[in-house]
Amino acid sequence: DGGITQSPKYLFRKEGQNVTLSCEQNLNHDAMYWYRQDPGQGLRLIYYSQIVNDFQKGDIAEGYSVSREKKESFPLTVTSAQKNPTAFYLCASSRQREAEGTDTQYFGPGTRLTVL
Amino acid sequence: GQSLEQPSEVTAVEGAIVQINCTYQTSGFYGLSWYQQHDGGAPTFLSYNALDGLEETGRFSSFLSRSDSYGYLLLQELQMKDSASYFCAVRDQRNSGGYQKVTFGTGTKLQVIP
Numbered sequence: 001d002g003g004i005t006q007s008p009k010y011l012f013r014k015e016g017q018n019v020t021l022s023c024e025q026n027l028n029h030d031a032m033y034w035y036r037q038d039p040g041q042g043l044r045l046i047y048y049s050q051i052v053n054d055f056q057k058g059d060i061a062e063g064y065s066v067s068r069e070k071k072e073s074f075p076l077t078v079t080s081a082q083k084n085p086t087a088f089y090l091c092a093s094s095r096q097r098e099a100e101g102t103d104t105q106y107f108g109p110g111t112r113l114t115v116l
Numbered sequence: 117g118q119s120l121e122q123p124s125e126v127t128a129v130e131g132a133i134v135q136i137n138c139t140y141q142t143s144g145f146y147g148l149s150w151y152q153q154h155d156g157g158a159p160t161f162l163s164y165n166a167l168d169g170l171e172e173t174g175r176f177s178s179f180l181s182r183s184d185s186y187g188y189l190l191l192q193e194l195q196m197k198d199s200a201s202y203f204c205a206v207r208d209q210r211n212s213g214g215y216q217k218v219t220f221g222t223g224t225k226l227q228v229i230p
Contacts, residue, residue: 033217042203042222043159058217090158103147103207105218107158 003027006091006108013085013115021076021111023091032074033092033105036060043090049074078113085115118142120204120221127227128194136189136224138204146207148180148187149218154200162189162202191226199228 004025013019025032031050035043045058049068063082068074074093078085089112092105120140128134138148147166151159165171165180165187177190191198201223208219 035220040225043220045217045219048217056217059219103218104149104161104164105151105159105205107160109158 004091004093004106004108006089006111008111009109011111011113013113015115016080018080019078019085019113021078021089021091021113023074023076023108024072025074025093025106025108026072027093027095027106028071029093029095029106030071031094032068033094034058034064034066034074034076035090035092037088037090037110046076085113088112118206118208118219120206120219122202122204122221122224124222125225125227127229128191130194130196130228130230132194133190133192134194134226136191136202136204136226138187138189138221140185140187140204140206140221142185142206142208142219144208145182145185148178149205149207150176150178150189151203151205151220152200153203153223159203194228196228196230199226201225 007022033048034046037043044060046064047055047066049055052071055066055068065077088110090110091108094103094105122138149164150162152162153159163178165178170179175192180187203223204221205218
């Protein structure tokens with residue numbers, strides 16, 4: 001089955017530790033995205049990548065880093081510089097590279113990160 | 117910058133019709149999408165409008181007016197399972213490479229009551 005997976009579902013870390021969240025897709029999508037969602041809030045874009053070995057900062061990139069070495073994988077590292085990392089993190093992918101047309105984003109199940 | 121406005125909460129009765137509005141300000145607008153998210157779950161795609169007018173998909177319809185920078189999601193024959201958050205999202209052109217990203221609204225929490 002094609003889809004997008006994130007692991008783990010729940011993650012606990014001590015303050016000051018870096019942590020890497022996994023995101024893998026087998027949909028052959030070019031674009032991948034990381035969002036952060038806080039309780040009762042919308043989705044805020046952290047980073048996005050349109051092609052391998054290229055990525056762009058989103059609206060709240062400070063304290064986060066990403067890599068895109070493979071088309072299928074887009075891991076997100078939450079560094080100790082992120083002041084308030086406890087949140088629900090969602091990864092998504094989409095097919096789009098063209099300017100027009102539908103660009104459905106397919107989301108993974110999310111990782112709920114709690115920093116103690 | 118980009119901004120989208122939606123009502124934060126809406127309550128409607130089972131079997132009724134509800135409309136969730138979205139107004140946006142963005143540059144290089146390419147389309148308006150709607151996503152549904154149940155509590156604790158991931159957002160799932162509902163509909164997309166690139167052109168003015170109404171798009172219908174079963175009980176859900178979505179409308180766009182580009183001249184008014186406005187759209188809405190219409191849910192008919194409401195069911196209890198429709199209780200969820202609904203997000204509008206716009207595609208816009210962001211950088212010199214033409215790469216686009218999607219900006220989401222803050223979401224509307226719909227509660228369907230018996």
